[in-house]
Amino acid sequence: QQQVKQSPQSLIVQKGGISIINCAYENTAFDYFPWYQQFPGKGPALLIAIRPDVSEKKEGRFTISFNKSAKQFSLHIMDSQPGDSATYFCAALSSNDYKLSFGAGTTVTVRA
Amino acid sequence: DTAVSQTPKYLVTQMGNDKSIKCEQNLGHDTMYWYKQDSKKFLKIMFSYNNKELIINETVPNRFSPKSPDKAHLNLHINSLELGDSAVYFCASSARLVPAYEQYFGPGTRLTVT
Numbered sequence: 001q002q003q004v005k006q007s008p009q010s011l012i013v014q015k016g017g018i019s020i021i022n023c024a025y026e027n028t029a030f031d032y033f034p035w036y037q038q039f040p041g042k043g044p045a046l047l048i049a050i051r052p053d054v055s056e057k058k059e060g061r062f063t064i065s066f067n068k069s070a071k072q073f074s075l076h077i078m079d080s081q082p083g084d085s086a087t088y089f090c091a092a093l094s095s096n097d098y099k100l101s102f103g104a105g106t107t108v109t110v111r112a
Numbered sequence: 113d114t115a116v117s118q119t120p121k122y123l124v125t126q127m128g129n130d131k132s133i134k135c136e137q138n139l140g141h142d143t144m145y146w147y148k149q150d151s152k153k154f155l156k157i158m159f160s161y162n163n164k165e166l167i168i169n170e171t172v173p174n175r176f177s178p179k180s181p182d183k184a185h186l187n188l189h190i191n192s193l194e195l196g197d198s199a200v201y202f203c204a205s206s207a208r209l210v211p212a213y214e215q216y217f218g219p220g221t222r223l224t225v226t
Contacts, residue, residue, distance in 0.1 A: 032211065032213055034213075034214075036217075038153075041219075041220075042219055042220070043116070043202050043204075043217035043218050043219050043220050044155070044202070044217045045217065046214055046215070046216070049213070049214075087153055089155065093211060093212060093213070094211070095210070095211040096210060096211070097210065097211070097212070098143070098160060098162075098167065098168065098209045098210050098211070098212040099157055099160075099168065099212070100157065100212065100215060102154070102155040102156075104152070104153070104154055105153045105154070105155075107153075
């Protein structure tokens with residue numbers, strides 16, 4: 001049973017546009033929410049992460065928005081570039097656990 | 113300087129064979145993992161080792177046997193390979209077991225069983 005639900009499965013965005021990926025969870029014990037970026041033929045790489053004590057975290061063009069009451073979090077990629085074309089995974093973890101629960105992934109294609 | 117490395121990158125073999133995948137991390141982490149990524153890109157944890165001790169074995173067939181000779185290495189041996197074992201296998205590491213924040217993944221080994 002997947003503990004983190006991710007949508008959409010794929011999206012296409014024009015260069016300069018905004019990519020938005022959404023995730024939802026049920027386990028209220030989760031207290032760490034990372035996003036991983038995976039390019040074809042490579043391993044997932046930690047992109048950005050958030051704890052539930054903040055509602056937003058920004059690193060460059062990547063922003064995580066977190067809604068604790070709705071148990072949802074999202075990744076926004078601003079000014080999307082062709083080099084951002086990759087698969088993005090949301091994940092969740094409890095601080096007293098050791099198993100990352102991954103979403104199913106979103107393949108983002110940025111058209112030049 | 114590669115943090116988590118795996119060999120081989122590609123592995124093509126026939127059903128029934130036995131094969132191994134090697135993983136090394138130079139981050140000084142205590143905890144290492146094996147993940148399986150299926151054809152739909154879904155990532156699922158298989159094993160976790162902490163200081164050379166097995167912590168997680170996620171309903172993985174006993175044909176899969178991890179071995180950790182030291183904290184920096186975690187190998188995966190697979191016996192009697194089956195078609196359904198075809199997938200990409202990722203090694204990962206984290207500084208500690210709990211909490212397992214910031215997991216660093218290797219480049220993956222694409223296993224194809226024919």
